Amino acid sequence: MTKIAPETSQDIPEHHRPYGPGPRAAERIFDTARELFYREGIRAVGVDEIVTKAGVTKPSLYRSFKSKDDLVAAVLREVELGFWDRFEAAEAAFPGDAKAQMVGYFEGLAARSGGADYRGCALSNAVVEYPDRDHVGRAVSQAHKQELRDRLRAKAEQMGASDPKALGDAMMLLIEGVFTSSQMFEDDDKPALAVVGAVKALIEVYCR
Structure with a gap:
């Protein structure tokens, strides 16, 4: 009787192969969780779904992250880094011109929201999902939003606004409005498309 050699990891197609422990598995878990959390919502996605979609074992996840909450925090911190990359790219595009920097940021935001x-x-979605202020996901998000508020107020002051706090807060409301309304309306009729004109009007009113 001919013996059939056991299937090895090298014989399994890449998209069906469980990833072993180590950096590669951690990256696979992280990328999968980031995609699922954003598309489906954090609380709607369980550990079992993450490991299945990532093609890893559950022990691999817990070797890389202490818990789902630890994974949530890591994903949100990377999201925050991406946000500041875009914000600071608008700053770099218009050195020393806070008005142009903010208009540039809002132009990019309007384009992405489409x-x-x-x-x-x-x-922002995580803040809604976690009403408990002590939850790590809420804490990471809340700290980010506070820093954004501070930076927007600083931008308003650099513009010479008559009331920097009010203009900064108004710009924050516009940003959060884009984040929320873009999920409610069709792509070709989103209120977010009007945000560039709105921020220009606000800046003009406060910086006369």
Whole structure:
């Protein structure tokens, strides 16, 4: 009787192969969780779904992350880094011109919000999902929003606004409005498309 050699990891197609422990598995888990959390919502996605979609074992996840909450925090911190990359890119495009920097940021935001897969800001969504202020996901998101508020007020002051706090807060409301309204309306009729004109009007009123 001919013996059939056991299937090895090298024989399994890449998209069906469980990833072993180590950096590669951690990256696979992280990328899968980030996609699922954004598309489906953090609380709607369980550990079992993450490991199945990532093609890893559950022990691999817990070797890389202490818990689902630990994974949530890691994903949200990376989301925050991406946010600041875009914000600071607008600053770099218009050195020393706070008005142009903010208009540039809002132009990019309006363009991104038109995507079919756009679900707003993952950090804003996390605040809604976690009403408990002690939850790590809420804490990461809350700290980010406070820093954003501070930076927007600083931008308003650099513009010479008559009331920097009010203008900064108004710009924050516009940003959060884009994040929320973009999930409610069709791509070709989103209120977010009007946000660039709105921020220009606000700046003009406060910086006369």
